[in-house]
Each structure stands twice: as structure tokens, then as C-alpha cells.
Amino acid sequence: MSGSSEPPPPRKNPFSSMAVARITDFGATPDAVDVAITTDAARQALAHLDAYLDERPSRGDRTGTVVAVLGDYGTGKTHLAVRLVRHARQVLADPTHALYLDATADSFIELYRRFMRKLGREGVRAQVSEYYADIVADSLQSSGLTSDMLDWLGSRKLEPQEVVERLGLMESALLREVQDTLREVTNNKDFGTALTLLLRPGFEHSVWSWLLGGAPDQVLVERGITTPIDDEVAALEAMGVFALLFGGRQRRFVLAVDELDKIFSADSRPQKRTMAAFQTLLQVFAKAGACLVLCGLPDFKSVLPPAVRQRIPYTVVMSGLSQAEVREFVELAQEPLFGQGRLAPFTVPVIRYLRDIARGNARNVIRLCHRVFRVADDAERAGGEFLVTEDAVRQAARELFGSLSADDVEGVVRRLLDADGYDHLHRHLLGVGGESMADFWVTFPDRTGGCAVLLTRSLLDNADLDAVVRRVTAVREADPGAEQVLLVNGVVADGVAIQLRELLGREPLVYAERTFPEDFRALIGAAGKRLGGGGDDPLTALRVQVERLARQQSSVYGFVERLAEHVDGVRTSADRQLGAIQRQLGALAGDAALRAPADRLPGEVEQLFRDAVDALDDLTQVDAMFGEAFEHAPTATQEAVHRRLRMPEFTRAAAQALMMQRAVQAFRAAVSQWYRSAGDPDAEDRLEALCVIYDDIAEFLPLFTLEPLFSLPPWSARAGNLVTGVNQGARRTRVHHALRNLSPRVRRAVDRST
Known part of the structure; x- marks a missing residue:
């Protein structure tokens, strides 16, 4: 019927609820999070990159550069790093010579291994093959053979191995020349030998295993390669080797390393040998004619010694968005939905107020825009006006940013x-x-x-x-x-x-x-x-x-006494906890379909989901509470159950936590199903759609609604006389760390696994 009273479907929200830059596909058109606003920081960084890319070497000299991008959480460091890599890929003849790398661990060893996986075995082999092609071409020119073969070799219609085989050239002599060239380029005898072996059939697996940090196989030991790449100094030296390899032959090479504060921070300062190796890495990148972009919190550069800081000629500091920049972002983000130049449902005064509340922090601006756009759309569908008001911005800010009680x-x-x-x-x-x-x-x-x-x-x-x-x-x-x-x-x-x-x-x-x-x-x-x-x-x-x-000592003694009381409480409840474990083990078979799906995910992806589910499970412990209530429990236990159930704030928060847990488990099951057809052409789009679905659900399950659960000790530790403040903060931190920005972290982990 044409007179249906059903409200129109909700509009697609052009703003991301999580506001985390997408880094999985550098060839795709940026999404709403990646709308490009050219701030002063972006202009500076792009100018430094363009100066590097446009420079033409004179008399064979190659000059590289290092740029540090510093900023607090949510200021757009990752967004800018991704934008720089995309820009470099558009300019470079070989797009694979521009890479983005995020430091997900606290050591350079893992960073190096991830760097190698990004380069890929075939990518490294192709780069070595370029040197081989140059040497074969020089040999052909000196022999006076026809230019057709040279043209085919230069255009890669023929690989150098095919040319050598067809013309009956002396392969061993040519490969020795490649090895000498690579030793000279990399300034490293082991790498010169190993990389040359990539050109010979049967050696690829041994060489690649060693490059990823494994112990050298016997075939490598026989050729003098005896030391694995298994410490931070060796890892940094190896990264420098590949900067020389990829930056050689007058090529440009751009590497952006994000979240370096995970390695360099006031709480975990690298050893002097590691710092010296990092300084050498900066020198090697400059010598190789490569560009290194280092991104992180301001802390990361402050812990570097002066000698290392001097090797970073350019520093770009991220700042808050201006009112004009927020308006430009809103109009660009809404362009696919409404067309060019549309500001509504926002107004200029609301944009100014929203920017002030977010203090220009890009992530907070985007999250506020997402929330108030949905509120305005809901209001119109209910018969009201499609308009964002200052009241809506205030309410959204209280819901989004009221982190602690x-x-x-x-x-x-x-x-x-x-x-x-x-x-x-x-x-x-x-x-x-x-x-x-x-x-x-x-x-x-x-x-x-x-x-x-x-x-x-x-x-x-x-x-x-x-x-x-x-x-x-x-x-x-x-x-x-x-x-x-x-x-x-x-x-x-x-x-x-x-x-x-x-x-x-x-x-x-x-x-x-x-x-x-x-x-x-x-x-x-x-x-x-x-x-x-x-x-x-x-x-x-x-x-x-x-x-x-004396007062500080007294405070320490008080903490130790409270800790001892907690340990005593845990000891007295050990039997009850063991009984609960037995019950849970007995119930696993019946609950396996939901809590432990059959298809196991890759390690990092699996860990993200497991951390989220376990954090919520430990927070509520509803199963343990009800299980203990029916286990011939004493009166005191029954009364404890009743006390919790009489608290409306507990039951509401526990129900919210259970819904969050089920949402995470459903998300995990969907990702597991996705892996079965991960090779399909539309796999990337389907994964993105799964992440968007989870984000839309998570928006209606905000973490601040769990506050009543943080203020209660876990059910299994209720008799332990816990130091409530300390325990409360630790539990909140665990839940927030496990659930905040879950979908983008899953998306990145899936990308790394595939």
C-alpha cells in the first residue's frame, strides 16, 4: 500500500564509530575514516616526501631522509602515515617500494619479521633478480649480441635466467658477479651470499627461513652463514640491508613505521647496543637513498639520546583540527550520501561547538559526528527534524568520553x-x-x-x-x-x-x-x-x-597487608574454585558450539577474540555464581547471590556484558566463515562489511555501561577482601583494552595472517 506508516529505513552513517584509519588495502578508495583533510601537519609531511621523491641524484649520489611524525592518541598519525605511503605508491615506478608497518610488539625482532613478511619472498627475489638482469645485460653488451634480447630483458618479457639458458651463458660466473655486487651493495657478506642463493632452485626455503629469524640450515652453514637473525641488533642491521637492497639502482624506497612508542617509551628504554643499532639504521637509510617515516607518541622521540635525534632531520607534530577543517571533513564525509558541499544536518555553530568539545582531536571529532548523525536521523524517522543540536553533542560527549566513575x-x-x-x-x-x-x-x-x-x-x-x-x-x-x-x-x-x-x-x-x-x-x-x-x-x-x-613506608606496609589479606581470601576459596572448574569442564561439551567454534583462527586473530570473551567472562562470572548457588551452597552463598540480584545496576550491567560477549562470539564465527573463501575476489569487501556490522552493534553496547561490574569484586574473589581501587582499575583496563577498536584490530590481524 502507498499509505504505509512504516518509517523510512535509517540512512547509512557516513562517519565511522571507531575512527581508526584503514590500512589493509592501499589501492582502494579511502573510506569515511580516511577522508583526506590537508592540515598543516599533512602539508609539511607531504612536502618532505615530495622533496625526497622529486630529487634527482647527481653523479650517482643518492640521498635519503628520515621524518618523525609525533602526536597524541587520536590525532591522525596512522591516517597520515597511510596517506604518505599511498602518495608514494602513486609516484614510484614500483608501488611495492612503499610500505606501511605498525609496531605491534615491544621489540625490533618482531618488527623485522613483520617487515620481511611485508616484502615477501617473491618481492625480495624479484629485487635480487633486477641486479641479476643488470649483470646479464652488461654481459650481453660486451659480447656484441643483438639488441632484441636486451630489450626483452629490460622489459621483463624474459627473466635473466631464461636469457642465460637460451644463450648458453656461463651461469656460475654470472651468479658470482651477482654475489659480489650484493655484498658490495649490502655491505654484508652473509646477505650477499644468501640473497644470491634465492636465484638458484632448491635454496629458496632455506634462505627465506633464515631471513625470518630461523637457525641457518646446513646448506647455508656450508657457505659461511652461521648466525641467526635473532636479536634486536641483528634485526636492525638486517632492515638496513634491505633498505640498501631496495634503494639501490637509483630507486626510491619508502617505509613508514607506526606506533614506535611501543618500542621506545620512558617505561621500556632499549639497551645501549639496540639504540646504537637504531642510530646506524637511520644512517643506512640515508645512505641507501631511502625515506623512513617514524610515527608515534611524543614520548618515543624524547627517550632517544641526542646522537640519535640528530639523525632525524624533520619532525612533524600533529595538532588538533581547526573549525574550518572539521567543517571540510563533515562536508567531504557526507558527499557520497548527499552530494558535494552539504553540511546539514550540522550547522556552523554546532560544528564550532563540536570541535571545541573534542579539542580538535580527529578521532573524537569523528566519533562525535557518528553519534550525533545517528541521533538526528532517528529523530527525523520519528517525525522530528533532521538536525544536529548542541544538546545532542553534549549528550554524546558525556556518553563517549565519561570513562571513569x-x-x-x-x-x-x-x-x-x-x-x-x-x-x-x-x-x-x-x-x-x-x-x-x-x-x-x-x-x-x-x-x-x-x-x-x-x-x-x-x-x-x-x-x-x-x-x-x-x-x-x-x-x-x-x-x-x-x-x-x-x-x-x-x-x-x-x-x-x-x-x-x-x-x-x-x-x-x-x-x-x-x-x-x-x-x-x-x-x-x-x-x-x-x-x-x-x-x-x-x-x-x-x-x-x-x-x-615514613608516610611512604607506611603506605607500602598498608598495601602489603591488604595484599596478604587478599592472598588469604583466595586460599580459603581454593576448594570452591576447583569445584567450579570441574563443573565448567563438564559443561564444555554442551557449550562448545558457542564458546569454542570448531574452526580455529590464526593465532593473532584468535587471541584478539579470546581476550575479549575472557575479559567479559571474568567480569560477570554469572555462570560460576549460578552454578555455585545450586551446588549445595551454604546460606551465606545463597544470600550473596540474592544481594547481587537485588541490585538493578548489577543485573543491567551483567546483561549488557553478556550481550557484548555474544556479539564478539558471533563476530568471531563470521570471521571464521570468511576464512573459508578468503581467496575470492570480493573477500576484502566482505571482511570490511563484517567489521562494519560489528561496529554498528558495538555502538549500542558502550563500555561505560559496565561500570557497576567494575566496582564489584569478581564472584570467585568476593571473600578475598580485595584492594578494591587497584583491582577495579586493573579490571577496567583489561576490558577496555580487549574491546576498544576490536574490529580494526581484527581487520589488521587478518590482513597480516593472509
Whole structure:
């Protein structure tokens, strides 16, 4: 019937819910995440790359370069690295001479092996064959043979081996010349020998196994190759060898290495030998006439010694998107849906507000756009207006970026203050009104007054700002000399931040797991130094230091005691846990179809799904709880079950976790089915469709809805008197790490496995 009251189907959302750059197919047209906005950082990076690609060597000299791309999470480093590789592939005669590599492990050994798999055995063999073809061509020219054979050889209508066989040339002499050339090019005797063996039938497997880090076979040992590539120094040296190999013959070679902060960080500094080898790698890339793009968090470059940093001539720093750039992105992303230049359902004021809330962070901008576009589309389908409002942006920001609960942030602050030995009071009232209450009041024995730590949620509009201003003013009136640290659990709109900067003299501290401990300690230390007091007396300063050390020691002893209590609790529940394990083992046969599908996936892909399912299973432990309830359980156990079931927030969160778990398992089953026809021409598109389906489902199952489960100890450890704050943070981190950006991580792992 034409008068159907059914609402129209939802529009395809042009914005990605995960906002992670696609890296699996460099020949494809970029998707919504990869809409190319040419920011200042992109212009700089492309200019450095173009200068390298356009340079013509003079008198045989080849010059390479190294570019560092630095930026925080979500600023677009991976997107830019992928764009640089795509650009290089369009310019280079051989597109395989531009590679993208992400550091998924914390060592250069695994990075090197992934580098070799990217090059591929046939790719390496083809490169060696190019050197062989040059030598055969020189031999033909010196012999005065016809030019037809030279043309066929140059155009690759004939491989050099075919030419040698047809003309009866002396193969052994030619291969010795190839070996000498490769030794000279790579400056490495072992690689010159091994690479030449790739041209001889029967040696490919042995050579390739050694190149991937295996022990050399007897056929290689007999030729003097006795050392495996199994440590970081050897791996870095090998990467330099292939830069020389691929950058030789006046060719260009571009390698982008992403997420280097996983290897170089303040928490895991490579050894001096490894750092020296990395410095040599940078020198070799320059000598080889190759371009190396190094991407990572700002930490990665800061831990490099000055001698290494000097080998990186260009640094590009990612910054937030401007309002104009956000508008350009929205219009380009919506172009396939609405046509060119369409901004609606967004408006210019909403774009400005959305950019301010996201602080220009590209990933957060995209995720907000995805959420509010869906809200606007749902509203129109329900009879409303297809329009994104500031209220919708605020609500989306609270849902997307409200990561920790207030109790969690308080726990983090308390542990930092205890660990550093500061005297502090929790929820201390400084004046007569409730607004003068400090979440933490930190005092310093050698100083007068103290520092008020004020915690607040996201600050997105004037109402949020007014509430904070009232608190800051009340504290200042109650104690005019007090220092104040404002800690925001969430996000701060740019306009609010500017006004708070005028009020406090600095911007508020926004909680970020990676940098918060260091930033918070610095602010508290600076606040203590600004307070007046008798800190100039050496004896007083010594006494203060001794007292602080004593408090730190007391904090450590307290933690050890709580840990001992936890161990005792785990020991007393061991029998019950063993019984639960037996029950679960007995039930595996009946539950195998859902929890352990028959088709096993490649190791890295399987691990991603297993980590996600196990993290959610450990969080809820619903099966263990109900199983124990029916196992002739004592009254105390029955009461514990009833207490949990009487908590609506627990039952809602547990149901949400179970739905997430089932979604992950269904995603795994779909990927397993995909592998059965992974060689089909449309396999890449089908895999992309599976990832999009999972992302669309995951959008309706946000991780923040699991908060009530984080605040409860696991069922099997409920009697262990856990250190709730520490355990709670660890469990949240595990779940978030396993489930955030699951589909793009699966997509990359599948790409590596195929």
C-alpha cells in the first residue's frame, strides 16, 4: 500500500564509530575514516616526501631522509602515515617500494619479521633478480649480441635466467658477479651470499627461513652463514640491508613505521647496543637513498639520546583540527550520501561547538559526528527534524568520553598522594557552605595553608562552568592563601577552558590514564612550593623529608597487608574454585558450539577474540555464581547471590556484558566463515562489511555501561577482601583494552595472517 506508516529505513552513517584509519588495502578508495583533510601537519609531511621523491641524484649520489611524525592518541598519525605511503605508491615506478608497518610488539625482532613478511619472498627475489638482469645485460653488451634480447630483458618479457639458458651463458660466473655486487651493495657478506642463493632452485626455503629469524640450515652453514637473525641488533642491521637492497639502482624506497612508542617509551628504554643499532639504521637509510617515516607518541622521540635525534632531520607534530577543517571533513564525509558541499544536518555553530568539545582531536571529532548523525536521523524517522543540536553533542560527549566513575578517580588520586607521602584529608570542608568542600585537602608540614584538589565531570557549557566557578570562589573565600588543582574526569570545551585559565591561572587537569600520574604529581609539587612557610631552614626541610619517607613506608606496609589479606581470601576459596572448574569442564561439551567454534583462527586473530570473551567472562562470572548457588551452597552463598540480584545496576550491567560477549562470539564465527573463501575476489569487501556490522552493534553496547561490574569484586574473589581501587582499575583496563577498536584490530590481524 502507498499509505504505509512504516518509517523510512535509517540512512547509512557516513562517519565511522571507531575512527581508526584503514590500512589493509592501499589501492582502494579511502573510506569515511580516511577522508583526506590537508592540515598543516599533512602539508609539511607531504612536502618532505615530495622533496625526497622529486630529487634527482647527481653523479650517482643518492640521498635519503628520515621524518618523525609525533602526536597524541587520536590525532591522525596512522591516517597520515597511510596517506604518505599511498602518495608514494602513486609516484614510484614500483608501488611495492612503499610500505606501511605498525609496531605491534615491544621489540625490533618482531618488527623485522613483520617487515620481511611485508616484502615477501617473491618481492625480495624479484629485487635480487633486477641486479641479476643488470649483470646479464652488461654481459650481453660486451659480447656484441643483438639488441632484441636486451630489450626483452629490460622489459621483463624474459627473466635473466631464461636469457642465460637460451644463450648458453656461463651461469656460475654470472651468479658470482651477482654475489659480489650484493655484498658490495649490502655491505654484508652473509646477505650477499644468501640473497644470491634465492636465484638458484632448491635454496629458496632455506634462505627465506633464515631471513625470518630461523637457525641457518646446513646448506647455508656450508657457505659461511652461521648466525641467526635473532636479536634486536641483528634485526636492525638486517632492515638496513634491505633498505640498501631496495634503494639501490637509483630507486626510491619508502617505509613508514607506526606506533614506535611501543618500542621506545620512558617505561621500556632499549639497551645501549639496540639504540646504537637504531642510530646506524637511520644512517643506512640515508645512505641507501631511502625515506623512513617514524610515527608515534611524543614520548618515543624524547627517550632517544641526542646522537640519535640528530639523525632525524624533520619532525612533524600533529595538532588538533581547526573549525574550518572539521567543517571540510563533515562536508567531504557526507558527499557520497548527499552530494558535494552539504553540511546539514550540522550547522556552523554546532560544528564550532563540536570541535571545541573534542579539542580538535580527529578521532573524537569523528566519533562525535557518528553519534550525533545517528541521533538526528532517528529523530527525523520519528517525525522530528533532521538536525544536529548542541544538546545532542553534549549528550554524546558525556556518553563517549565519561570513562571513569568519580569513585575511580578519587581512588587514583588517593593512591598517588599516599605513594608520595603527602598528608591529605578526603572531602574536607574549608568554609561554612557545601561548595567550599575540597575533594582532597593536601597539606605540607613545612608550609602554611594547603592545596585543594577539586574533582568535576566534563565541562561542556555555561552551566558546568558556573558550578565550578562557585566551588573555586567558595574555596578561595574560605582560605585565600590556598592553592587549587581542578581535575576534570571527561572533556573540557575550549571556551570553558579559556575562562578557567583566567580564573585559575592555568588550564584544568584533564584525566588521561597515560599522563595523569606524572602531571598530577607535578601540579601538587608546584603548589607546595608556592605556599609560604619556613621551608628555608635546612633542619626543617630534613625533618619534612624524613616524615614523608615514613608516610611512604607506611603506605607500602598498608598495601602489603591488604595484599596478604587478599592472598588469604583466595586460599580459603581454593576448594570452591576447583569445584567450579570441574563443573565448567563438564559443561564444555554442551557449550562448545558457542564458546569454542570448531574452526580455529590464526593465532593473532584468535587471541584478539579470546581476550575479549575472557575479559567479559571474568567480569560477570554469572555462570560460576549460578552454578555455585545450586551446588549445595551454604546460606551465606545463597544470600550473596540474592544481594547481587537485588541490585538493578548489577543485573543491567551483567546483561549488557553478556550481550557484548555474544556479539564478539558471533563476530568471531563470521570471521571464521570468511576464512573459508578468503581467496575470492570480493573477500576484502566482505571482511570490511563484517567489521562494519560489528561496529554498528558495538555502538549500542558502550563500555561505560559496565561500570557497576567494575566496582564489584569478581564472584570467585568476593571473600578475598580485595584492594578494591587497584583491582577495579586493573579490571577496567583489561576490558577496555580487549574491546576498544576490536574490529580494526581484527581487520589488521587478518590482513597480516593472509
